[in-house]
Amino acid sequence: MPEIRSQQQLTDAYEQYKGLLSLRLGKAVDDKTRLVLVCGGTGCQASDSQKIVEKFQKLIIDNGLQDQLQAEIAGCFGFCEKGPIVKIFPEDVFYVQVKPEDVQEIFDQHLVGGQKVKRLLYEDPALKVKIDTSDEISFYKLQHRVALRNCGLINPEKIEEYIATGGYQSLGKILNQMTPEQVIDEMKKSGLRGRGGAGFSTGKKWEFARGYANDEKFVICNADEGDPGAFMDRSIMEGDSHSVIEGMCIAGFAIGAHQGYVYIRAEYPLAVKRLQIALDQARERGLLGKNILGSEFSFDIAIRLGAGAFVCGEETALIHSLQGMRGEPTTKPPFPAQSGLWGKPTIVNNVETLANVPVIFERGADWYSSIGTKTSKGTKVFALAGKINNVGLVEVPMGTTLREIIYDIGGGIKGGGEFKSAQTGGPSGGCIPKQYLDTPIDYESLASIGSMMGSGGMIIMSDHDCMVNIARFYMEFIVEESCGRCVPCRIGNKRMLEILTNITEGKGTETDLLELRSLAETIMDTSLCGLGQTAPNPVLSTLKYFMDEYEAHVIEKRCPAGVCQKLMRYEILPEKCIGCTACARGCPVGCISGAVKQVHVIDQSKCIKCGACITRCKFGAVVRI
């Protein structure tokens, strides 16, 4: 593949490749030429999407139809609930939950025959109507895909397709026409704030790093996405690595760095693979490495793997992990912009932040800052999960309300329950209750109601979830992931967990609630790093909005949501019990008595509330109250 050694050659390459996307952009060539795009994100791959695309490709070759038919893998389409997803172009038809066995039918009926396979189309759950194209699907209607612009559009393993979208043009423009100061000004004007959670102004961070003179500086992409329930960064890395690579090059130019690192979780092998392919291809084409696009600017990127430590998402811990040490954070100041990797000025930027950079320069800071709210510009990608019908990845302008996300995009609560709370910010965030459903999502408004934007994980909880148990769950995660360096986090969070566990087991008291607040205060005020400083957030926000549940647990020893095992009573309804003895046989402590064909009884004093009996009873005779 020829190297691209100038902006003109890049434009030429764009002209050469842009046709690759015309079908996808809806430009029909004739009524026979079609393209199949299969979602290639980890979720769909687990459901055999790789097999699906390979089957299509084989059928195309076997039938000698390479001239008019093409099958490609693309990045995550976002609608994970309905995966594997297959899109057919130019019609932009959207097939859901496709299995490898369906491929033949789609091939025969649609690809060759030109007729949609109705049964595989998405059906709107409310209207009960089949919908053809994705832009009519409510999941997609309200979305504004900026960071995810190429995910699901291009094959991430083909750099030509990224170039065909106009990729690397921003880098070219910058290298040829702009100074680092101008780049930083434009970033500041755009209002882009760090998408990893803290929301610090990206432009300002770059400015600080530029200000510290040093012969060596570093750009680090934080792809450690550790928040459980968050998969935004993974999807971007799997679906559009080049946007991150381009973003890093631009960042490097702005601050004066020549070396970048992507620190990526070892739990994301597909993302690592796609990133490696993208890096190799970019280097091959002269878009990375020495004298990029024939300019004076050299910048290269290396991949470094994490090894399973949530705390390594914290920038100083990440830097220490990169240096081959235990991933323990250290005090700030000094901040990494002043003294980071190997003591040199370093910027650490999140994947989504970097993915936004090229498009900001393509369409302008003014365009970007016209989206969103006064203080939070642009869009945000959320990973919608939990008790929600449309689990998946959504990108919305800042200022969209929770209600719109949960109901209009998310399709409402799964399992027939009622909305109870939305948790954002992972273990560092808070639970947002019903009364705030109309809060516009932006950094400040979320913080003002006791939560935070976080990296984008949004877990929806219904009345089937116990908020005390949720708080305990997050604290358990924190205790596992605490690095152990500082006292308040290492020991304080452990004590908070013990109290929460006691409460969920019916051993809590009202004094415990006071102690939780007291511990929370010290932990937030004196922990060494962000992990500890924000660890009490889920507890504090649930205490604030769901005090009634806490009080039920400590005063009445009752779990209103029916979740906390130890607060449930298991009883056998005499009218339904037929004496099959299945429950008694499965009881690990032998607390169920009763002869064959006689009504059985549970001895409450011995019952350990494990729930084995209710699982085994086929007659609905065992109830939990």
Next chain:
Amino acid sequence: MINLTIDGQQISVPEGTTILEAARSMHLDIPTLCYLNLEKIKYLNQVASCRICVVEVEGRRNLAPSCATPVAEGMKVVTNSKRVLSSRRKNLELIISNHPFDCLVCAKSTDCELQRLVWEFGINTQRYDGERSEHAIDRSSSALKRDPNKCIMCRRCETMCNEVQTVGALTAFGRGFNTIVAPAEKEPIVNSNCVFCGQCVSVCPTAALTGIGYIQEVWAALFNPKKTVIVQVAPAVRVAVGEEFGMAAGEAVTGKLVAGLRRLGFNAIFDTTFGADLTVVEESKEIIERIEKNENLPILTSCCPGWINFLEHSFPNLKYMPSTCKSPQQMTGAIIKTYYAEKMGIDPKDIVVVSVMPCIAKKYEAALPNEETYGIRDVDYVLTTREVAKMLKEGSVDLRHIQEEEFDNPLGQSTGAGVIFGGTGGVLEAALRTVYEKATGKTLEDVNFTAVRGLNGMRIAEVDLDGRLVRVAAVAGLGNARKVLEKIESGEEKFDIIEIMACPGGCVNGGGQPYAEEREEIIEQRLSGLYQLDRNTKIRKSHLNPAIQALYQEYLGEAGSHKAHEILHVTDLFSAAVKQK
């Protein structure tokens, strides 16, 4: 200069000063726990992990760790608001919630920095009754005891071992609640590359790291009518043990210590300094031989077991360099169990030799397989300065007021050269005084080799031995030892004699001395005390010690004789117990 306000008072300090240092300069004593700054030996533990020293800084969202936060222009700091005090207290309560509550029977009781803070804060309840970490106590070696249940993750030992001593035997291990500092894979310390220098013990604020104790064994020997129990006292002990009784650091309390030991019931009180003189005589012969032949240079001193252990692990190629002499402790013990035993008609099997040492490495040395003579252990038990102070108190001795007494003879006489063994540079200086006279045949007029004294990591001098220029160095601290040995291995530097001590400052700063904590001036005062003793001693050259001369005449023959080699040297300096790693 940066101007800031602390507790309403204005102060100006240089840029880069931390809030803690600024506060201390105003005599504002912000409580600390993990922080430790020993400037003179270039040790700084600034991990900000205990969160006790936190302060309020106006405009900052959370509290700042004063030990690790640099001052800024116009900063307004408050060190004792309700917010600060309540978090400080809470963190301390959290620390003790995961700490054993056996203060009453803990070796560090009254000497423990954690205990002191809890007392100062007036904490009088255990607020939390949750899980406590459970780790195995490590008594695998004869010198160092590890109790990881008492580890508060201050990281001081790790910093000392990795950065100052460059041994690297310790690491933080695990993650989260059960993290502790331990050897690799939490193996018993005897399986690691620990050299038992004891510097980690010196800096540990709790009883996570202490020496292995032998007080009960010594009492048992003392009360055993069948045994003749003899004690020897190292030079560095006499200028430090008084501190345990409230006396000044550096005050030489030799006579009082001798009297006290006699009160405890030891059958004879001998002076390790005698052994030091003996070491000088034997080693000088070796030194002169090697210099004359110009072979196997530099010769390295071998009286510090921590240092020799370090050499075995880190520079196995240079194992031929140290002198084959035993240390003064071992030589004294050997002479007691041969010469003295014969003289007094006692079966050496019935003699128990106890030595009082400023370090814990000596406990390791005494137990080494090859530290014996004719099949009998040279030294049976080693007590640290701290341990002997406890025994004296238990034995009704008030060191402040007891009347001074003299050492017993024939191993009670010593010279000024011997006594300065207790400080870095002392062994070298003592050796030079004898080497000079023996090599040149001339009298040394000025016995002071001040160039090799002091707390610098390494001091170099050139000595003119009647035309032959000898290049010598005194090194203290294993990190400094590593540096000089690397240069010798590569050929970058050449020396004739190098004295190496594992402990920065030498034995006066050993791991068995009264805890000096951050008061580095104590080390300097102890050193001064030794040099003062040297000045006040009539005989200041080891080979002129009449008791030493008598020993050779009556028993050993001459320096380097066959008998001297059998008793006072080791054929293989290196312990079979060293695990090859």
Next chain:
Amino acid sequence: MTDTSKDSLCGEEHNPQFAELDRFIDELHIDPKDPRRKDKLIMTLHKAQGIFGYLPEVLQIHIAKKFSVPHSEISGVISFYNFFTTTPKGKIQVNVCLGTACYVNGSDKLLQEFEQVLGIKAGEVTKDGKFSIESLRCVGACGLAPVVTINHKVYGKVKAGDVREILEKYMVEEDVENKEAADA
């Protein structure tokens, strides 16, 4: 408590696994004097664990020597990260995701079910060395919650009732090999 000092690893000299690891490390061109040489450590540990399956002491010491750092440093780093293990895992590694999305969809009950069926707790290995169970925190496949991975194969929307069926496929020896070949 597994005694890792007497491992069944062959001596370093003629062992093809060590040879493979050394080839990898030599390619990294580690300069013992370079203060930054440890930035290749974690990738080396990943590689070593990929070859040997776990990181016992003798391997740690070997790597320590290659990087010119004390053994304690390697040991401390390994002990920090979830990925690295100093004891062998089962041939078939069951990982149940306990990330929030999966948890809220009942993955903790899934874990209990796996523990009950296999007779071991999370973090343990069955006596015959065949199965081990771990809990993971989020593989990022939240759309498939609750998620279980078995030797890198991802199972989505798993119900407690499916557990026995899934495991049965792995219980039979030959099936395991065939299954892995098919998935490759």
